[in-house]
Structures are given as structure tokens and as C-alpha cells.
Amino acid sequence: MYNEKEKTARKTSVGADGGQPIQTNHNEIIPEPDTESKCFEDSIVQTERDSNPANLSTVTMRELYETVYQSRPPVIDGLLYSGTYLLAGAPKVGKSFFVAQLAYHVSTGKKLWEYEAHQGTVLYLALEDDYQRLQERMFRMFGVEGTDKLHFAVCAKRLDDGLDGQLEKFVLEHSDTNLIIVDTLQKIRELGGEAYSYAEDYQIVGKLKEFADKKGLCLLIVHHTRKAQSNDKFEMISGTTGLLGCADGAFILHKEKRTDSAAILDVVGRDQPDQRIHLVRDEERLLWGFDHADRELWKEPPDPLLAKVGGFITSGCSTWRGTATELVSALGADIKPNALAMRLNVRAGRLLNDYHIKYENTRSHAGRIITLTLV
Structure with a gap:
């Protein structure tokens, strides 16, 4: 294809x-x-x-x-393209709310901040949630305005146990799928020891990338950062550098203090310019709002x-x-x-x-x- x-x-x-x-x-x-x-x-x-x-x-x-x-048209202009991406951040920093926001905007085609979204079917594997929690979250964020182009699943097979077949079947049934979100990586990776090598990390992202490239869609994988600090935020992605080395790009969501409502989204990738986006969270609706970016989006x-x-x-x-x-x-x-x-x-x-x-x-x-x- x-x-x-x-x-x-x-x-x-x-x-x-x-x-x-x-x-x-x-x-x-x-x-x-x-x-x-x-x-x-x-x-x-x-x-x-x-x-x-x-x-x-x-x-x-x-x-x-x-x-x-x-x-391969972009999923979100200047922000998200076809391929495999990582979204990493500390536990409970707001990653799931952020990807839910991405999923909604892509599935409806509504503009996300200053970025144009291209409408398509979205599959959100919310593997750390249940449907009741998803219902409450989506209602609080977006009200009762729903869309048939956003699909949720709270359980899926592991990558070594049939996940690729499940994704293949979904894409065959929904030919306009342009975004699949996996929340989180740990829920789908092969069973094994806690310590993973560069080769193993590279291989697991490589399998997902092969699928995304074959289907011409974006596969966004939610992951965690480690506690150890680094001047390069992307070195804080949990695991080895094999994860980022194989991925087409990555997002790091982080805060100065856990209690802050403001956060920073650092973006790197093959198909978009490096960016640092400053966000502010609406505590009532739990939406991430755009404050400013350190550099204007190149057009x-x-x-x-x-x-x-x-x-x-x-x-x-x-x-x-x-x-x-x-x-x-x-x-x-x-x-x-x-x-x-x-x-x-x-x-x-x-x-x-x-x-x-x-x-x-x-x-x-x-x-x-x-x-x-x-x-």
C-alpha cells in the first residue's frame, strides 16, 4: 500500500x-x-x-x-503526522486528558488551539481506565456533543498475543482511521523482566511503527518518564533510548510543580519543527488550553x-x-x-x-x- x-x-x-x-x-x-x-x-x-x-x-x-x-496528510498540522509517536510524562500529570483532547479534535475535525486538525476515525485504547470513568471524563471535558468517529476500548491483547490483528481488523472496518492512541505502552508490551534492553525497546516501537507506516496513520503511545532529572527532557523517557530512537517523534508533558495548573509540552519529530508549547489547565473542564509557544509555527x-x-x-x-x-x-x-x-x-x-x-x-x-x- x-x-x-x-x-x-x-x-x-x-x-x-x-x-x-x-x-x-x-x-x-x-x-x-x-x-x-x-x-x-x-x-x-x-x-x-x-x-x-x-x-x-x-x-x-x-x-x-x-x-x-x-x-500521507498530517493528522494535526504542525503537530502530529503519520508514523509512531511517544507521549511521556510523570504519573498523573495529565497525559490521559491530553490524548483524550487530541482524540476528540481529530475525530471531529475541530481546530486544536492554533493547529488545524484533519478529521478521521480515532481509536483510543484507554487500557488503564474503564468505561464509566471515560464517560465521566469525556462529559466533563466536552459535554454531551458526541461523535461516532471516536472509538474507545478498555482492554486489548498484547503486541505478542494478537494486538496487531485487532488493530488490522479495526482499520479494515474503518478505512478513514488516521489516529490510534495506546494508553499505555506497558499494557501492550510483551511479558518479560522489568529491565529492557535497547534492542527490545527499539523492537517494540519498531513493530508498532511498521503497522502505522503500512496503514498510513498515526500511532500515539502514552508512556512514563523516570524520576531522575536531565537537562534534556527527552532523556527522561522511561526505558532505553531505543524507544525514542525508533519513534518518529515524541512529546514530553511536564510541570515545574505537581500542583501547578500550567505545564510545558516539548515536541520533537522528523516531520515537524521542534517546539515548546506552554499550556494551562482548565480545572473545571480538565482541558489543556494554549498559552503561548516559544517559537512561531513555521509555515x-x-x-x-x-x-x-x-x-x-x-x-x-x-x-x-x-x-x-x-x-x-x-x-x-x-x-x-x-x-x-x-x-x-x-x-x-x-x-x-x-x-x-x-x-x-x-x-x-x-x-x-x-x-x-x-x-
């Missing part, structure tokens, strides 16, 4: 997207295969490469740019080429199909056809997320054909 060729592009990291300006002057034109024999030769080479287990599977930089990867500047495509594909002309040369002409863009195709290959995810236009670049007997569809 993922890393497949000729589908919409994977959501790339903020830093990666920001470092790819439009190329308006290319000295080298990449040849486009346009004959049946070339397609046949390529398929034979690919088959021989994949069929021999001794071969190391590689792609060239050119092949990388010529491929369109599966899109990627507009891409003129994508804006041209967005203006070209409208409700009046919702589908277009043709070659890269024809698209350059239709857009009136000052860019070579192959450069335009590669640019759109890389930026297809943003084209879908920002302009709701699905981009496909497929090979036919006549050459490569671009299809743009308003979805």
Missing part, C-alpha cells in the same frame, strides 16, 4: 519541502520512455533486480524524482507552480489529462516539460493537501501521461 509507484506523493517533512525551489532552468532534459520495447526492457530489468534476494534494492536520484509516492511559503495548477483545475474543469509538454503549454509556465513533471512528482502531496487535486503520472505506449483530478 505504501511506497508504491505512481500514486499521490508522501507528505514530506517541513524541512525537506522548504528546500526544493521551483527549477525554471534545466540544462539537462530527462528522456521519457515512449516505446513499448523500452517499457518491456525496463520491466525485465526490474524483475531480475527484485527476484534475486542477494541483490541490494536501490534507486537512483533520477528514479527517485521520477516516482510519485503515496500521500511553508506558497508554491507558484502549484498555485498555477490549482487555478487551472477548477470545478468547471475538474479533470485534465495529457503530456507534460501539453501541461506546460496549458499553464503558460516557464519551465521545461520534464522539469515540471519531476516537480509535480515530488510535490504531489502538497498539491492534494492544499488544492485537493490528485496528481498521477502514468506510463503508456505513447509515453508518460499526467492526470489531474479535483477530489
Whole structure:
């Protein structure tokens, strides 16, 4: 399902997207295969490469740019993306209330503080609670306004005893699932001794990450911090560094004093900028409110080429199909056809997320054909 060729592009990291300006002057034109024999030769080479287990599977930089990867839109813009994340904090610091808040906002699509949430089905494994406690908590936080897209479970199998099968079945039944919360890690990890090695910690997060990556969703794991203090708050995550080393990102929720209503949420990750968010708890509703952040959320500047495509594909002309040369002409863009195709290959995810236009670049007997569809 993922890393497949000729589908919409994977959501790339903020830093990666920001470092790819439009190329308006290319000295080298990449040849486009346009004959049946070339397609046949390529398929034979690919088959021989994949069929021999001794071969190391590689792609060239050119092949990388010529491929369109599966899109993974963010779960919450600038805060939470597809992949596996840890949320760690001291016991009773308010982690469960925080993830309940995340779950509600994603399942309803309502904005969380200054962050846009993308609606989808959410599964919340509240494995340290019961349904009566969840009922009271959710009513106190959100009142009687419910949603059918937020599902709770208070018991689940361990990771070595069928949890992956349970999650697989849920996602098959709810294809729009974009967030699964596991509260807590200790409730699902394999039975064993109290002391875990780096390899064991890396492996357990790796199993969860494999599932999240395969399904293109976010899996958020609630965990604890150790009592020992550290200048780097992320070194306080209980266990070895294997947990954070394998995860795509982490959140640390901590207070100066346990009795404080204010808390700090430190955020690191592969797909979002490092952040420190200052929160204040509403003691009546038990909601975490946004006070301020130590740095403004970086927003990627507009891409003129994508804006041209967005203006070209409208409700009046919702589908277009043709070659890269024809698209350059239709857009009136000052860019070579192959450069335009590669640019759109890389930026297809943003084209879908920002302009709701699905981009496909497929090979036919006549050459490569671009299809743009308003979805």
C-alpha cells in the first residue's frame, strides 16, 4: 500500500519541502520512455533486480524524482503526522486528558488551539481506565456533543498475543482511521523482566511503527518518564533510548510543580519543527488550553507552480489529462516539460493537501501521461 509507484506523493517533512525551489532552468532534459520495447526492457530489468534476494534494492536520484509516492496528510498540522509517536510524562500529570483532547479534535475535525486538525476515525485504547470513568471524563471535558468517529476500548491483547490483528481488523472496518492512541505502552508490551534492553525497546516501537507506516496513520503511545532529572527532557523517557530512537517523534508533558495548573509540552519529530508549547489547565473542564509557544509555527511559503495548477483545475474543469509538454503549454509556465513533471512528482502531496487535486503520472505506449483530478 505504501511506497508504491505512481500514486499521490508522501507528505514530506517541513524541512525537506522548504528546500526544493521551483527549477525554471534545466540544462539537462530527462528522456521519457515512449516505446513499448523500452517499457518491456525496463520491466525485465526490474524483475531480475527484485527476484534475486542477494541483490541490494536501490534507486537512483533520477528514479527517485521520477516516482510519485503515496500521500500521507498530517493528522494535526504542525503537530502530529503519520508514523509512531511517544507521549511521556510523570504519573498523573495529565497525559490521559491530553490524548483524550487530541482524540476528540481529530475525530471531529475541530481546530486544536492554533493547529488545524484533519478529521478521521480515532481509536483510543484507554487500557488503564474503564468505561464509566471515560464517560465521566469525556462529559466533563466536552459535554454531551458526541461523535461516532471516536472509538474507545478498555482492554486489548498484547503486541505478542494478537494486538496487531485487532488493530488490522479495526482499520479494515474503518478505512478513514488516521489516529490510534495506546494508553499505555506497558499494557501492550510483551511479558518479560522489568529491565529492557535497547534492542527490545527499539523492537517494540519498531513493530508498532511498521503497522502505522503500512496503514498510513498515526500511532500515539502514552508512556512514563523516570524520576531522575536531565537537562534534556527527552532523556527522561522511561526505558532505553531505543524507544525514542525508533519513534518518529515524541512529546514530553511536564510541570515545574505537581500542583501547578500550567505545564510545558516539548515536541520533537522528523516531520515537524521542534517546539515548546506552554499550556494551562482548565480545572473545571480538565482541558489543556494554549498559552503561548516559544517559537512561531513555521509555515511553508506558497508554491507558484502549484498555485498555477490549482487555478487551472477548477470545478468547471475538474479533470485534465495529457503530456507534460501539453501541461506546460496549458499553464503558460516557464519551465521545461520534464522539469515540471519531476516537480509535480515530488510535490504531489502538497498539491492534494492544499488544492485537493490528485496528481498521477502514468506510463503508456505513447509515453508518460499526467492526470489531474479535483477530489
